[in-house]
Amino acid sequence: MTIDTDIATLRAGFTGTVSAPGDDDYDDARALWNGLIDRRPRLIARCESVGDVAAAVRLGVDSGLELAIRGGGHSFSGASCVDDGLMIDLSRMNSVVVDPVARTAVCGPGASLADLDGATQQHGLAVPGGTISHTGIAGLTLGGGFGWLTNGHGLTIDNLTGADVILADGRLVRASAEENPDLFWAIRGGGGNFGVVTSFEYRLHEVGPMVNLGMFFWDLDHGGDMLRLVREIAPTLPRSAGAMIAGLNAPPAPFVAPKHHFKPGYAFIIAGFGSPEEHARLVAPLRDAGPLFEFVTPMPYVGLQSMLDDSAPWGINAYEKALNLDELTDDVISVITEMIPLKNSPMSIMPMFRLDGAYCEPGEDDTAFSARRTPMYVANFAAVAPTPDLLELDRAWSRGFYEALLPHAGDAGVYVNFMAEYEEDRVRAAYGQAKYQRLARIKAAYDPANVFHRNMNIKPEA
Numbered sequence: 001m002t003i004d005t006d007i008a009t010l011r012a013g014f015t016g017t018v019s020a021p022g023d024d025d026y027d028d029a030r031a032l033w034n035g036l037i038d039r040r041p042r043l044i045a046r047c048e049s050v051g052d053v054a055a056a057v058r059l060g061v062d063s064g065l066e067l068a069i070r071g072g073g074h075s076f077s078g079a080s081c082v083d084d085g086l087m088i089d090l091s092r093m094n095s096v097v098v099d100p101v102a103r104t105a106v107c108g109p110g111a112s113l114a115d116l117d118g119a120t121q122q123h124g125l126a127v128p129g130g131t132i133s134h135t136g137i138a139g140l141t142l143g144g145g146f147g148w149l150t151n152g153h154g155l156t157i158d159n160l161t162g163a164d165v166i167l168a169d170g171r172l173v174r175a176s177a178e179e180n181p182d183l184f185w186a187i188r189g190g191g192g193n194f195g196v197v198t199s200f201e202y203r204l205h206e207v208g209p210m211v212n213l214g215m216f217f218w219d220l221d222h223g224g225d226m227l228r229l230v231r232e233i234a235p236t237l238p239r240s241a242g243a244m245i246a247g248l249n250a251p252p253a254p255f256v257a258p259k260h261h262f263k264p265g266y267a268f269i270i271a272g273f274g275s276p277e278e279h280a281r282l283v284a285p286l287r288d289a290g291p292l293f294e295f296v297t298p299m300p301y302v303g304l305q306s307m308l309d310d311s312a313p314w315g316i317n318a319y320e321k322a323l324n325l326d327e328l329t330d331d332v333i334s335v336i337t338e339m340i341p342l343k344n345s346p347m348s349i350m351p352m353f354r355l356d357g358a359y360c361e362p363g364e365d366d367t368a369f370s371a372r373r374t375p376m377y378v379a380n381f382a383a384v385a386p387t388p389d390l391l392e393l394d395r396a397w398s399r400g401f402y403e404a405l406l407p408h409a410g411d412a413g414v415y416v417n418f419m420a421e422y423e424e425d426r427v428r429a430a431y432g433q434a435k436y437q438r439l440a441r442i443k444a445a446y447d448p449a450n451v452f453h454r455n456m457n458i459k460p461e462a
């Protein structure tokens with residue numbers, strides 16, 4: 001097939017647009033969040049309907065073009081774009097329909113967290129999502145999804161009630177507890193391995209619209225003391241609060257004195273969803289511990305969800321490694337306080353998420369999520385830099401941080417959404433043998449030719 005016939009075939013009956021090299025919108029369409037990724041697809045199908053997605057998948061399979069599926073474009077690995085292949089771009093399918101009575105939201109696969117939160121918050125409702133609002137809901141959900149609400153309401157997948165999926169043969173199927181339950185199990189943690197999800201249905205919870213923030217910052221010299229305090233506090237937090245620890249540079253924000261702007265150090269952030277009185281009680285020991293500065297304030301939930309957006313803007317150069325830790329032992333704290341001062345880019349950051357409470361309720365095999373359902377910390381060593389040269393320095397820092405903490409990581413699993421590189425052995429280890437085999441069997445049933453492989457790929461069982 002020539003490129004002209006590829007385009008002509010796809011354009012017939014397509015409601016979206018098809019871009020090829022040389023078209024005005026081609027460079028915009030192939031760009032991803034990670035500015036390091038520079039791939040040139042042969043075609044980009046910018047879908048606007050489920051029919052478009054099915055047509056694009058069929059064309060890719062029939063013509064032997066490698067497929068890349070793009071939701072929000074935020075995978076660190078850039079899996080959602082492909083050299084010489086067919087990029088199926090879902091970003092225009094970003095509708096969110098909320099039923100405030102049934103407390104559900106039906107969401108298109110191109111929606112961002114901002115789209116989802118914006119629509120649900122009009123009714124004082126929300127579903128747990130990530131902590132940066134321009135992230136896509138699709139990739140985030142398929143890998144698991146956690147954020148400020150996870151302590152109270154679990155992972156994003158714990159609130160997924162159904163999905164529509166286009167399979168490799170172009171068929172549309174439903175995945176839910178009642179229909180294709182094996183597929184429904186697999187897409188809750190198994191990533192985009194099984195087909196293209198064209199809609200996600202979530203259960204919603206009452207949240208906000210006002211919530212409470214408590215952010216406390218200590219300089220490098222006080223990192224050890226701060227982390228020892230935090231390991232006492234984090235496990236005692238009620239489900240009405242979410243927590244994150246971060247090794248970072250102080251932001252140049254209005255609530256930070258200019259003399260502290262960009263100062264390296266550690267932050268502990270509590271998002272409170274209970275009463276102001278409860279929040280005041282939760283943050284009191286942190287205030288007493290003498291941080292360099294603090295920011296304690298009520299804010300809209302959508303403000304909380306977007307307050308870290310500028311720390312990871314679109315087009316920035318990025319790389320990450322991550323692992324899960326059962327405890328913040330003295331050894332772990334020593335590694336962290338040795339490594340944080342060594343980062344080179346002021347934008348590089350070690351966010352560490354506390355998973356607890358409702359996260360631990362589902363059984364280990366209820367979903368395909370790639371980590372144990374016990375209280376833990378998810379530590380992420382994110383190299384983020386304005387230039388590729390600086391990124392290279394912190395890529396080494398990120399890998400070194402990971403290697404140094406690996407001996408302390410135990411077997412709590414790995415979050416597949418925090419892998420910047422596809423490493424088959426790590427993907428297998430992340431799920432564990434039994435879960436991986438179950439996923440591989442389901443992969444063989446729904447995508448035996450491994451058409452959907454630009455992801456944390458699960459090989460179909462032979």
Ligand code: FAD
Nearest residue numbers: 071072073074075130131136138139140145146192197455
């Ligand atoms: P994409 O790159 O579009 O897709 C990611 C993967 O999913 C690709 O393999 C793609 O092919 C596949 N895919 C996308 N859409 C579909 C679909 N509809 N059907 C089938 N496969 C599909 N995660 C958290 O849990 N919590 C956080 O707080 C968090 N914060 C983050 C902040 C930043 C700045 C970034 C970059 C990432 C963050 N993540 C977080 C990780 C995030 O969950 C993953 O990067 C996720 O893959 C992003 O999804 P996406 O749709 O934007 O990405």
